[in-house]
Amino acid sequence: EPVMVEEGFDLVESDGQRLAWGTLILLSATLLILFRNLRWMIIPLVLLAWSLVTTRAILHISGMQLTMVSSMLTAIIMVIAVATVVHFVLRYREYRATGSDVAAAIEKSLSLLLVPVSWACLTDAVGFISLKMARVGPVHDFGVMMALGATLVLLGALLLIPGLAQVGRFGRDPKDVWGESHLKLGLTWLLQ
Numbered sequence: 559e560p561v562m563v564e565e566g567f568d569l570v571e572s573d574g575q576r577l578a579w580g581t582l583i584l585l586s587a588t589l590l591i592l593f594r595n596l597r598w599m600i601i602p603l604v605l606l607a608w609s610l611v612t613t614r615a616i617l618h619i620s621g622m623q624l625t626m627v628s629s630m631l632t633a634i635i636m637v638i639a640v641a642t643v644v645h646f647v648l649r650y651r652e653y654r655a656t657g658s659d660v661a662a663a664i665e666k667s668l669s670l671l672l673v674p675v676s677w678a679c680l681t682d683a684v685g686f687i688s689l690k691m692a693r694v695g696p697v698h699d700f701g702v703m704m705a706l707g708a709t710l711v712l713l714g715a716l717l718l719i720p721g722l723a724q725v726g727r728f729g730r731d732p733k734d735v736w737g738e739s740h741l742k743l744g745l746t747w748l749l750q
Contacts, residue, residue, distance in 0.1 A: 578632035582606075585640050593647060593732035601722045602643040606636050608714045613707045622699055631700075635707040638682060642675055642715045650723065651732050664720050672716075679712035 589599045653663035689701025
């Protein structure tokens with residue numbers, strides 16, 4: 559029985575790693591296709607790495623261990639981090655298109671998105687922390703881990719995105735999605 563439990567844990571952990579890598583590759587490719595910009599593909603990856611390293615460091619310091627249930631930690635935090643950056647990119651691109659310089663576009667985007675993105679990350683955290691009511695230890699721990707991860711995505715977004723968006727001169731502006739102009743024309747026609 560202990561061998562089966564250990565083997566089951568190893569298999570679930572490898573499945574979690576495969577899920578994380580698959581999600582990472584697919585989301586990175588999607589971001590690169592949509593925004594056609596290497597910077598805006600890398601920023602969510604930096605935010606993800608920061609959130610995961612910080613989450614794991616806090617868990618290690620507090621004595622919590624990753625369990626079989628927490629094998630999806632990377633993939634779920636990745637979705638939260640990428641969604642946060644995509645919201646920022648869309649607003650940032652909008653402000654840059656209206657003539658705002660980089661710093662002003664970042665400031666306007668952050669001021670506009672601070673409340674909704676904070677609510678999204680914090681409601682994720684509250685939803686996960688509600689798993690503390692579970693009587694199963696690993697589910698309880700998973701809720702704590704995910705709540706911590708969602709909160710750290712928000713903190714990381716506030717700390718990292720403004721600097722990463724401004725560093726260097728190459729590729730500051732994400733490009734329009736292929737066919738976006740046709741979509742806008744079609745939607746405008748439909749609205750009229």
